[in-house]
Amino acid sequence: MADTILVTRSSMPSLDEYVEEIKTIWDTHWLTNMGPKHNEFAEKLKEYLGVDYIELLVNGHMALELTIQAMNLKGEVITTPFTFASTTHAIVRNGLTPVFCDIEPDTYTINAEQIESLITDRTCLILPVHVYGNICNIEKIEAVAKKYELKVIYDAAHTFGETYQGKGIGTYGDASCFSFHATKVFNSIEGGAVCFRDARLGDALWDLKNFGIHGPEEIAAVGANAKMNEFCAAMGICNLRHIDEEIAKRKMVALRYRERLSDTPGIKISKEQKNVTPNYAYFPIVIDENMFGASRSEVFSRLEKEGVGARKYFYPLTNTFSAFHGRYDVEKTPVALHISKRILSLPIYADLEMKDVDRICNVILECKI
Ligand SMILES: *Cc1c(COP(=O)(O)O)cnc(C)c1O
Numbered sequence: 112m113a114d115t116i117l118v119t120r121s122s123m124p125s126l127d128e129y130v131e132e133i134k135t136i137w138d139t140h141w142l143t144n145m146g147p148k149h150n151e152f153a154e155k156l157k158e159y160l161g162v163d164y165i166e167l168l169v170n171g172h173m174a175l176e177l178t179i180q181a182m183n184l185k186g187e188v189i190t191t192p193f194t195f196a197s198t199t200h201a202i203v204r205n206g207l208t209p210v211f212c213d214i215e216p217d218t219y220t221i222n223a224e225q226i227e228s229l230i231t232d233r234t235c236l237i238l239p240v241h242v243y244g245n246i247c248n249i250e251k252i253e254a255v256a257k258k259y260e261l262k263v264i265y266d267a268a269h270t271f272g273e274t275y276q277g278k279g280i281g282t283y284g285d286a287s288c289f290s291f292h293a294t295k296v297f298n299s300i301e302g303g304a305v306c307f308r309d310a311r312l313g314d315a316l317w318d319l320k321n322f323g324i325h326g327p328e329e330i331a332a333v334g335a336n337a338k339m340n341e342f343c344a345a346m347g348i349c350n351l352r353h354i355d356e357e358i359a360k361r362k363m364v365a366l367r368y369r370e371r372l373s374d375t376p377g378i379k380i381s382k383e384q385k386n387v388t389p390n391y392a393y394f395p396i397v398i399d400e401n402m403f404g405a406s407r408s409e410v411f412s413r414l415e416k417e418g419v420g421a422r423k424y425f426y427p428l429t430n431t432f433s434a435f436h437g438r439y440d441v442e443k444t445p446v447a448l449h450i451s452k453r454i455l456s457l458p459i460y461a462d463l464e465m466k467d468v469d470r471i472c473n474v475i476l477e478c479k480i
Contacts, residue, residue, distance in 0.1 A: 124349035149420030171290025171303035173337035175201035181315035186233035223251035262285025299347030336416030361391035404479035
């Protein structure tokens, strides 16, 4: 049988490059707590992402959780159930109430036209997700936020390095949270960052990621431990040198999938968005069983049998998690429910070979017979 193909494969620099990068750590013995690698990585990211302010965190989840905490909010948060557990958990773990808005059928991002109808006098925040690298309807979201004086935090975990209308995606909203987890387009092993508009948010995050320690004798907030260590920062510095090349290789994979699958009845692929430089983070397809002749589950199982690890991502919706004991009504987000039952994320990573992409496409296309 042919080799197993996983849904993703972490990008890594050569061992030599990484060893060279971490050598100075043996001189300084500075392993964590905002050392020189941490600071260098932050500066380099600021430049790459085209943002004014950035704060590094231990992972993308803590970026979300602490950004919400830093804003000192109470009440309801309008968000999407079509996301990774982290987005909803970050809201609930802050003692806030998620209010789920449905998604758009083509980009899978929050349906911005419906946000206004969900606003109450308890609404404090809008937390949309740029799903799979698809950018939300930013104009509409910002207009609603302005009208009702609400904060906006984007979960930008899928949009590393993307630009919208020529500006870094991290410049939109009050804050944007990135993930540098091993499975993402860009990784620092584990890691995350928040880009934001108001420098005071950075001051708050700086304290919150280090137990709320504001000075040697002043603990000003009930913080967590969410600092990025020097080894992760060094990995990030190395991977950043190669990111453009990695994205260019992912693009080749995405183009091949499009070429092979886009004319197939019953398989839907989202269009590339206007004014967006994409990062090809994921390659999701939506399978309509009636038109295609096989269901998402059948395609998933067939791929699995052939050693191909596709992923039902995002499924289940976060508003159906058993953790929430049926508190949310999934019928209120019918489009999200429809998509989550039919979506399948196909393997994509920089070094995925064209012959493997072809093999994956062949298995999928054979399912309809
Ligand atoms: C990966 C991810 C996160 C969490 O990031 P971690 O770095 O894994 O903590 C949050 N939201 C979305 C949409 C993600 O995909």
